[in-house]
Amino acid sequence: MYTIKEVAEKMGVSEHTLRFWAKSGFFPFVKRNENNIRMFSEDDLNWVKIVKCLRSVGTENKAIKKYIDLCIVGDSTISERYKIIQATKQKALQQMEELKKQLDLLDFKEKFYQNLIENNLEDTWNPMNQNKVKNKAV
Amino acid sequence: MYTIKEVAEKMGVSEHTLRFWAKSGFFPFVKRNENNIRMFSEDDLNWVKIVKCLRSVGTENKAIKKYIDLCIVGDSTISERYKIIQATKQKALQQMEELKKQLDLLDFKEKFYQNLIENNLEDTWNPMNQNKVKNKAV
DNA sequence: GGTTGACTGAGAGTTACTCTCAAGTTTTAA
DNA sequence: TTAAAACTTGAGAGTAACTCTCAGTCAACC
Numbered sequence: 115m116y117t118i119k120e121v122a123e124k125m126g127v128s129e130h131t132l133r134f135w136a137k138s139g140f141f142p143f144v145k146r147n148e149n150n151i152r153m154f155s156e157d158d159l160n161w162v163k164i165v166k167c168l169r170s171v172g173t174e175n176k177a178i179k180k181y182i183d184l185c186i187v188g189d190s191t192i193s194e195r196y197k198i199i200q201a202t203k204q205k206a207l208q209q210m211e212e213l214k215k216q217l218d219l220l221d222f223k224e225k226f227y228q229n230l231i232e233n234n235l236e237d238t239w240n241p242m243n244q245n246k247v248k249n250k251a252v
Numbered sequence: 253m254y255t256i257k258e259v260a261e262k263m264g265v266s267e268h269t270l271r272f273w274a275k276s277g278f279f280p281f282v283k284r285n286e287n288n289i290r291m292f293s294e295d296d297l298n299w300v301k302i303v304k305c306l307r308s309v310g311t312e313n314k315a316i317k318k319y320i321d322l323c324i325v326g327d328s329t330i331s332e333r334y335k336i337i338q339a340t341k342q343k344a345l346q347q348m349e350e351l352k353k354q355l356d357l358l359d360f361k362e363k364f365y366q367n368l369i370e371n372n373l374e375d376t377w378n379p380m381n382q383n384k385v386k387n388k389a390v
Numbered sequence: 391g392g393t394t395g396a397c398t399g400a401g402a403g404t405t406a407c408t409c410t411c412a413a414g415t416t417t418t419a420a
Numbered sequence: 421t422t423a424a425a426a427c428t429t430g431a432g433a434g435t436a437a438c439t440c441t442c443a444g445t446c447a448a449c450c
Contacts, residue, residue, distance in 0.1 A: 128408080130409070131406090133429085138406095150428080150429065151415090152428090152429090163357070167354045167358065169406090171351070174406090175405075175406070188378070189378075192365060193369060196365035196366065199358060203355065203362055206351065206355050207355070210352075213309070213347060216305045216309055219301070219302070220337060220344060223302070223337045224337050227330060230330050230334075240326070255396080256396095257396075257397085268438075268439055287397080288445090288446090289398080289446095290397090307437090313436075313437070
């Protein structure tokens with residue numbers, strides 16, 4: 115059993131955020147000890163893990179709560195939960211594509227600046243230098 | 253030259269956000285026409301592109317403004333800008349790793365539910381079924 | 391000449407934290 | 421054994437980055 119601080123360290127989520135998530139109803143199974151302190155079980159850690167996963171791919175808290183409520187209802191909601199996970203995965207794949215594109219742009223920019231530095235060139239792409247003839251740039 | 257609406261469509265950023273970014277000083281070179289309407293040039297579109305890129309990898313607006321201010325200063329800040337782009341790229345690469353991990357978890361979950369559905373099994377991972385013996389699950 | 395449609399800025403509202411605080415326990419240290 | 425340090429708690433204020441609503445201006449069409 116783990117206190118909120120231990121969970122925060124273990125899972126890489128701040129204590130504040132964990133309390134906020136708890137208040138949002140994301141951990142309906144976390145028990146309190148005799149001093150009203152939350153004690154997270156191993157199973158609860160898995161809930162933290164899946165909540166963290168859903169959040170990190172941009173799922174809204176409202177939708178996460180919905181998913182958790184479906185879990186609470188029980189086995190009759192398995193196919194609905196399956197669809198949610200499927201859709202979330204598709205969204206994550208799209209994000210991967212988008213991130214790749216942005217990485218390409220950052221890579222281009224990096225090499226562009228590198229070239230300017232190594233060859234002591236002017237930044238002809240910068241609008242401040244609009245009057246100057248451009249070298250190969252975005 | 254493009255109006256804010258056209259830029260919004262072209263770049264996949266809402267008009268609201270573009271106005272917000274403009275007010276934040278992200279487009280210091282966008283001119284207005286005789287009716288006070290913002291007209292974006294091709295160069296301005298590239299600024300939108302780089303701002304969108306920095307935002308999408310989690311760069312704070314304050315830091316974006318700083319980068320833009322460095323651009324305005326001119327060529328003397330090239331090496332500083334180079335460092336910013338390098339650091340941003342590293343952050344993006346980390347995000348890629350994180351996203352891969354989350355995708356793996358979603359993939360596992362997807363297959364897990366698929367197995368439950370196909371074989372008509374109980375969701376023994378769900379804390380609601382804690383009393384039952386677990387099948388292979390997270 | 392009146393309505394439609396695009397644009398404007400100001401400002402209120404929203405999401406998801408993030409931080410501060412006072413109050414209660416508990417462990418450590420003198 | 422008592423005082424201080426180290427936890428935890430919930431309430432509530434603050435923040436970032438939008439997101440939306442609205443009143444007002446202006447040009448263009450019927």
